Amino acid sequence: MAKVSQIPNLDNSPLNLRSLREQSQRELVNILKNVRGKKCLVIDPKLSGSLSLIIQTSVLMEYGVELRHLSADPLETDISKIVYLVRSQFELMKFISSQVHNDISKGLQREYHVYFVPRREVVCEKVLEEEKVHHLMTIGEYPLYMVPFDEDVISFELDCVNKEFQVDGDTSSLWHIAKAIHKLESFSGLIPNVRAKGRCSVRVADILTRMQTEEPVNSHDMGIPEINTVILLDREVDMVTPMCSQLTYEGLIDEFFHINNGSVELDASILGAQQQEGKKMKHPLNSSDKLFKETRDLNFEVVVQVLRQKATSMKEDYAEMTSTQSVSELKDFVKKLNSLPEMTRHINLAQHLTTFTSKQSFLARLNMEHTIVEAESYDICFEHIEELIHKQEPLISVLRLLILFSVTNSGLPKKHFDYLRRELLHSYGFEHIATLNNLEKAGLLRKQESKSNWLTIKRALQLVVEDTDTANPNDISYVFSGYAPLSIRLVHHAIRSGWRPMEEILRLLPGPHSETKRVSDVISLPSSTYRYESINDVADGRRSLVLVVFIGGVTFAEIAALRFLSAQEGMAYDVMVATTKMISGNSLTESYVEKLG
């Protein structure tokens, strides 16, 4: 069976992501080589997903590695050399310390190495010092700032950028993002145009400029920069889109089954594998799977049709087969047969998905989302949400709708705000006061202070499109069956003409915006000096590249919309997406949930 690897094939990438990945592989292998002999590699569980996209576990084994996940429990192994690979997080430091203390209490003498991803941080070492284990550690770094998820998608793998920034005022991630982009520039050349919208984005653009003065990218030996423009966009600018249910094939899979590091885990029986019941199976989802590449960004309604067509044509071929004798025809047929397992799997997956999408509750939800986005029937929406709370529907899905409601209304009238919050606390428990506090600080669920300008924005950017033809779309609104994602509309404008012509609208959205032109070796001009040049002038036939960076995460549906844009006639650019994390409305909402208890 032609098996698609979880590690995506990057050959068709517009950027040389392959060499980027190879560098990360080498760096990891060097770390393992530096610790001679057998070693126990204890990985931060969150990292193991990233690593699975970088290197195969079998390669790790070649270097005498026994693999463990870091947890609060003591480490059970006979090996005396321990290599921890962790992100710089307090909690993980506590785990490490407790494991070391446990070893000491048992009289075990071990060699400890701690490698921080992507870099060592004073604050973590401080924790190790306070736990009195710092002196036992050899400390190093594994500079993994980004992970290629697919030909055109990079993730910085930063979990809660939005929450950390909006709620805690923690800007660590912004430095990380700038560093990652700067690192990318060292491969691809200095990016001449930087456009940013949102508080985080503008700050990242600033830090990026600083980094260029501190450690200039030498673009003399690189020729024309591969990336012409980087567009930085805060998730905060558009919290509406992620809260809507994604309706593309990939988006729906994520909404219902959750795609993790480019693969979805399902019951083996669902995928049609002959294995015992109840066994989970990982199914990689990336563009190395040709059929998936073709269907992932289509509206799910259409996917079912496409799959049906393919199956039918296969059946016809099969019928013809009995009559044909020519060897070359036979060969063609066998070639087609090779794609059969993929097809079977997708048909099974799509069928499974249909059982969810045809549920009345899902349809009701879509209906409600649409009504909220339309923003013309406040009371219906309010009552609907109230009822969801009373029915004690899952908290996340309630909050998701509530955030959508609050954001499109610029907050709720004080009476309703307090009422719904009280109903939430009564229904789900007082520990969620912290969640509510976080959402309020982040401005996602708040008291209304001024009139909402959502209607203006919606109209100006044509966010709601009537009569969307999902089968032959002519607008990005097909990804939400009638709602065009705000974020992608902004990106579209930014690519086409820069911020200047749309400043009025930008001012209605949260956060400042900036536009910088950078020339290597010269300090960049401040954002006030606007200069527009047509940037679609690449001589060698290759299309110029736009890097779109989503700070706070991006959904699959938005990526689908971007791919749709880039495939449109008259679009002069390839688009590359970088995100802090692949998100869905659920995971984004979850990042704000904090229980006191």
Place this chain on the structure above:
Amino acid sequence: MANVSVAAEWQLLINRYYRKPEIYQMRWKHIDLSRNKIACAPFGGPIAVIRDDSKIVQLYSESALRKLRIFNSAGVLLSETVWKHPGGRLIGMSWTEDQTLICIVQDGTIYRYNIHGECLDPNYSMGKECFEQNVIECVFWANGVVCLTEAGKLFCVMDFKEIKSFKLGDVGIEAEEELPHCMAVIDPQYIASGNVRVLLGIGEGIVIVDEDEVTHIEGEKVQGPVQKISVTRDGNWLACFMHDGRLVVMNMNFEALFQYQCESALPPEQMVWCAMDSVLLYWDDMLLLVGPSSEDSVRYIYDEPVFLIAECDGVRILSNTSMEFLQMVPDSTVSIFKIGSTSPASLLFDALDHFDRRSAKADENLRLIKSALPEAVEACIDAAGHEFDASRQQTLLRAASYGQAFSSNFERERIQEMSKTLRVLNAVRNPEIGIPLSIQQYKTLTAPVLIARLINAHQHLLSLRISEYLGMNQEVVIMHWACAKITASSAFQDAALLEILLDKLRLCKGISYAAVAAHADKSGRRKLAAMLVEHEPRSSKQVPLLLSIGEEDTALMKAIESGDTDLVYLVLFHIWQKRPALEFFGTIQARPLARDMFITYARCYKHEFLKDFFLSTGQLQEVAFLLWKESWERGRNPMASKGSPLHGPRIKLIEKSHNLFAETKENTFESKAAEEHAKLLRIQHELEVATKQAIFVDSSISDTIRTCIVLGNDKFASKVKTEFKVSEKRWYWLKVFALATVRNWDALEKFSREKRPPVGYRPFVEACIEADEKGEALKYIPKLADPGERAEAYARVGMAKEAADAASQAKDGELLGRLRMSFAQNTAASSLFDTLRDRLSFQGVP
């Protein structure tokens, strides 16, 4: 002819020629090697000289105080200093790879000097045992030493960069007579285990000592006693001088390769390997070169004492008056200069001579070698490289260049490259610099190391020029210069010195101003350091330095500007430690990023301190949140078993939090919530006591109500409802679902009749359908007010006809379509929907 005179100076040993050109006439005066202890660094390094206190010498007019003097290889004095260390006689003296002079005295103290004669702090000791036993011999290798004590114990320092002495395996020597005759060491880098290995000539045989292992090689095998041992650089071969005057060369398994009978049975004063090919022995007035078989030897007579310095490609011979270099004549040189040579290279060299004399024979020679021309050119270039004499280098290169003109397929860069190398070599061979590197030594040493040595000797200009010439990064040189300049310029004003420094530092892009500033600070020039660090563009370098020079506020500002939170933390922890809490709070309160980072950290680690911070800055609501959180931690504490009085303190904390929230107007909601929470906990506690079931505490109000109803305790449920003013709407949803959970359909029906439900009958329908009770559901579906809802409900229980009726009432085409889809399998039903839909759409046309 010139050629003849060149070869006339060679000596033939078996089939190989040796030569020993004089490199320098020593510039020093009145140095008698025999009166002194000498340490010469390989690779043409410096020479340390000090009067040998183990010998009785006449002092003439010298002072009785001994002086340690350091010369370059040409005998130019670099530095001198008076030796007045305690600890007994100087036993061992040697240069390390980074040209630090190591001196070990009798009691095992290690003194270190740099090339400028400055004693480096601190001194080290070889350890207590060594101190008690007295060191009697030291054997050095590139970066380490093994010391032998009077008690026959061995102590080792593996690396002079990190001096730690340890004891090697015990040989078991008891009496003085048993002390080894001789000792040699194999450099750890050539031993697989990475540990040092010592060879001792003891008794009749040899003893091998490793870190913890001692191996005896018996006398029969070695045929000792061994009086002197020397090991090749790579540790593969041994030369042993036996008590009967035999020189035996053997491999590491002690199998003899050959032996040579010397005239003297007295062991030589010095014995070294000349590269890997032959062994050089020195007695009083004679040098004897032996190898690589027993047949032949070469002897050189000296009328003055000499000192042998083993190099990787030969031996340097230092005498009172000269420095010579003994080496095997390279093949290329032999092929050109050997008497009677007719090799192409020799003919080419000859052709140049004819050409210079305008003789036609030049052409004839060239014709002769035609096809072998590239090879001849290559040989001339190679030979030029091996020459110390600049004019001969020139002649050879000219010959090469002459030949190259007639040869099309030769890499032209070779001559250029060689000229470049020779220029560098000639520059450092200049007696004033005094580093007589051969080309092979230079290649082994590498250019960066050579430059590092030049810098170390404060030859900044030369090293700058060489690195520029070789296209290497000049940063190291400029950096070292800047630091040396600061050290040497204590008389300069800060501003003036800054200008001088900046002037040069600007030459090098990306140079670390912070490193120079750090040096300025270390040299006690804090103000200069502050001025320098301003110029550092990299915040990651700038901030730590600002901290170390006490500019904390600037450091904090710069760290925040950089956007690098790691730097912010660095400064934060620094200030936190140095300043009293209140002042610290003031500092960070003024800077939001620093404040927020502090809070993030403190949330995890310093709860109490964080509370102090919030209190001191008047953020009472934050304190309230912390207390509230704490109340849960109390609850989770396993000691606080449910229903125990420990809930008392928990509730107290929540009430405290309630009061704090009440202090600010903005937090009325939170205040109210905390109040309700405390109340809820009390009621839940009561419930648990009453029901004797620990299932209430920490569930939500809604869940508490549901649990009560499920348990059949309506009274309690109503009590909770009234206590918390639960709305009728919510009450209906909760009660309906709770009754459905316990499948109490009668009670449900009764409840539906109590009054007209404020939320309609939908909850009843939904609860029944979810419980899969079609019959029960049908009791309520007709009561649904909205026909659309009714249609959907009918559809969900599979009643197509009723659904269709209701849908047509609702006049909703989209709904009909959807219902048709869900009845797709049922042909009768779907055709029903089709007809209805057709009718509807027909109606829709105005």
